[in-house]
Amino acid sequence: MRVDSQPRASVEFPRMSTNTSTEDLTWFGRRTVWDSINVMEIGRFRSLIWQFALRDLKVRYRQTLIGALWAVIQPVVTMIVFGVLFSTLDGRPTTSGLPYPVTSLCALIFWQFVATSVIAATQSISMNAQLVQKVYFPKIILPLASMIPPLVDLAIAAVVLCGVMIWYGIGVSLQILWLPLIAAGLFLTALAAALWFSAMNALYRDVQYTVPFLISIGLLVSPVTYELTAVLERMSPGLQFLYCLNPFVGLLSLIRWSILDTPFPPLVPLVVSGIGTTILLLSGVYNFGRMERLFTDRV
Amino acid sequence: MSDVVIRAEQVGKQFRIGKKQPHSRLSEVLMGWLTGPFRRTGDGDSASETTFWALKNVNFEVHKGDVVGIIGRNGAGKSTLLKVLSRITEPTSGRFGIKGRVGSLLEVGTGFHQELTGRENIYLSGTVLGMQRHEIAARFDEIVAFAGLEKFLDTPVKRYSSGMQVRLGFAVAAHLQPEILIVDEVLAVGDAEFQRKCLQKISDVAHSGHTILIVSHSMISIQRLCNKCLWLEDGTATMYDDVNAAVDKYLTSFWPEADQTYREFELDESKPVQLTRISLHNQNGDPATSFSCDEPIGIDMQFEVRRDIAGVYGYLEFVRADGLTVLVSDSQDLASNPFTTLQPGRRTIRITVPPRVLGHGEYSIYLSFASKRAETFQVDLPGNTLAFRVSDLLTARGDNRGGVVSTLLEWKPIEA
Numbered sequence: 001m002r003v004d005s006q007p008r009a010s011v012e013f014p015r016m017s018t019n020t021s022t023e024d025l026t027w028f029g030r031r032t033v034w035d036s037i038n039v040m041e042i043g044r045f046r047s048l049i050w051q052f053a054l055r056d057l058k059v060r061y062r063q064t065l066i067g068a069l070w071a072v073i074q075p076v077v078t079m080i081v082f083g084v085l086f087s088t089l090d091g092r093p094t095t096s097g098l099p100y101p102v103t104s105l106c107a108l109i110f111w112q113f114v115a116t117s118v119i120a121a122t123q124s125i126s127m128n129a130q131l132v133q134k135v136y137f138p139k140i141i142l143p144l145a146s147m148i149p150p151l152v153d154l155a156i157a158a159v160v161l162c163g164v165m166i167w168y169g170i171g172v173s174l175q176i177l178w179l180p181l182i183a184a185g186l187f188l189t190a191l192a193a194a195l196w197f198s199a200m201n202a203l204y205r206d207v208q209y210t211v212p213f214l215i216s217i218g219l220l221v222s223p224v225t226y227e228l229t230a231v232l233e234r235m236s237p238g239l240q241f242l243y244c245l246n247p248f249v250g251l252l253s254l255i256r257w258s259i260l261d262t263p264f265p266p267l268v269p270l271v272v273s274g275i276g277t278t279i280l281l282l283s284g285v286y287n288f289g290r291m292e293r294l295f296t297d298r299v
Numbered sequence: 300m301s302d303v304v305i306r307a308e309q310v311g312k313q314f315r316i317g318k319k320q321p322h323s324r325l326s327e328v329l330m331g332w333l334t335g336p337f338r339r340t341g342d343g344d345s346a347s348e349t350t351f352w353a354l355k356n357v358n359f360e361v362h363k364g365d366v367v368g369i370i371g372r373n374g375a376g377k378s379t380l381l382k383v384l385s386r387i388t389e390p391t392s393g394r395f396g397i398k399g400r401v402g403s404l405l406e407v408g409t410g411f412h413q414e415l416t417g418r419e420n421i422y423l424s425g426t427v428l429g430m431q432r433h434e435i436a437a438r439f440d441e442i443v444a445f446a447g448l449e450k451f452l453d454t455p456v457k458r459y460s461s462g463m464q465v466r467l468g469f470a471v472a473a474h475l476q477p478e479i480l481i482v483d484e485v486l487a488v489g490d491a492e493f494q495r496k497c498l499q500k501i502s503d504v505a506h507s508g509h510t511i512l513i514v515s516h517s518m519i520s521i522q523r524l525c526n527k528c529l530w531l532e533d534g535t536a537t538m539y540d541d542v543n544a545a546v547d548k549y550l551t552s553f554w555p556e557a558d559q560t561y562r563e564f565e566l567d568e569s570k571p572v573q574l575t576r577i578s579l580h581n582q583n584g585d586p587a588t589s590f591s592c593d594e595p596i597g598i599d600m601q602f603e604v605r606r607d608i609a610g611v612y613g614y615l616e617f618v619r620a621d622g623l624t625v626l627v628s629d630s631q632d633l634a635s636n637p638f639t640t641l642q643p644g645r646r647t648i649r650i651t652v653p654p655r656v657l658g659h660g661e662y663s664i665y666l667s668f669a670s671k672r673a674e675t676f677q678v679d680l681p682g683n684t685l686a687f688r689v690s691d692l693l694t695a696r697g698d699n700r701g702g703v704v705s706t707l708l709e710w711k712p713i714e715a
Contacts, residue, residue: 028397
């Protein structure tokens, strides 16, 4: 039952003075979805993004024993495990002919970024619930800021990738210039997933237990420890389509193409994956904007 | 000349209430989707939900340099109004206009992280409260000096005492200088010295031409700090006027009817324990509403105890006519809380205020009964029940005595 429907009109107070200027006030009412991703507004809070990122970085490195080394150990160990697994099972994870450690590590460090940033961002709003209820800032700042420390990890791991490439004598060609754009696409896609999960987790805490599971499945169904063409050629068209809907398939293949000069990924899977990416992005942003108003009242 | 810097137009805020949130677990949401795919979920207007309006059609205008006190009982919507105006939560209806940078202080130490050092937290909390890095850097030394924590700047905040954390938190907040400051009285926590420093700082800011909105239960600080006052009642703005006019009206609004020696309350079977009758009497046991400072004041409270009332305690305030709470008494103050042993039935508890405690003046007896173990924390809330008057008849200074208490002290010569 409703305790009170539309509130009754209250007393009108006499205006204090008649010739007041009110036209230069900035007005606020119900938020719209688009208020949540108002780039100007987010830009005004950029120093807060840095402070949150800095806080997370400092706290993490102060509490861990091996610190930055962790960023390297995870992709390297994953690479070794899958390398051994594939060779034991007599699998053929690559079609490019590149040494497995290079092609695998190249995608793994970017996947590692997606994994850690999405997991961190999922909890960003619920963990800052206290703050969300006591100060105003665009809430999108929280998932955004929690994706910066994983970027630092990515930079550290990239150094190791360079070392491995030099060891195998593999250089880069001109299409490395596309990497910033592709990496930005990957960042946005991870952000989109993070927006979905962080918004849902603010209201339903079981999301944070679901995300690590999804991430570990994601590692298997994305071209990370194997190359895209190596699986596509062994799939039925229906399965190919399903597989390519994964928003990360196209981007991870493109990363390999730009860094390692593997053949350009087949166009149709790329387009299908691009559609998946776009849907994830738009829906993530829209859903976050829709749910943002609930954070303060119901976190 | 007077510029409008805040203007609220028909501002309303609706909350959902009830024990059951619409969905607490994801699985329930998914079930919801499966069972009712076409149900509208957007604004939750479904009939099964209980909603209430924390704010209803609130209108007011604040001019540049105004210091506005927001008063009202608990749950009147004061904090909600502050949260709406600082954009922490959106209004459900209506709109408000703001001119200038808004800073809101709804707690001390906003954004502190326990693992970080004092220095790092100054930057973090300052940024969270809306300061730019260069502004914090420029005021850094001032902040540290105000907090008096120079020696502990590089110590993690988790090793600070709670007092130190509060000092640092307030020091950062105090150096935030927005055009419009929104403050909740929760700021005035900590020891008396700290509260004084807080209020002094707020009063400095107020007198330097800043616009301030402040929520407080203390009519005395409201009258000292503010020039305007907004009185909220059940989410509605009952009065918005000059501070003295509004505070006077507010205080008399809940003052119990004068010259009543007893009051009886309607029975409510849902309360496990309920105050049914309260009466005042003098030392001869005769009903009275007027007392001398030199006689004890007797208060008899009759209760209907219906069920197990473990964990229940009583809370009593003597509130003076100007809104000052002069004395607080808790049934758990002394070793045994009588409520834990009361058997079901009609029971009476007597409180006696010794002579020469309360100073001259008019008082109201405010009562509340609660239990930390009950489903709803509040068990019975009689509120302001009876009023009485105390006069100082026997001393030469009599009712001209200032101060709050009437205790007489001996002036005793001692041998050198």
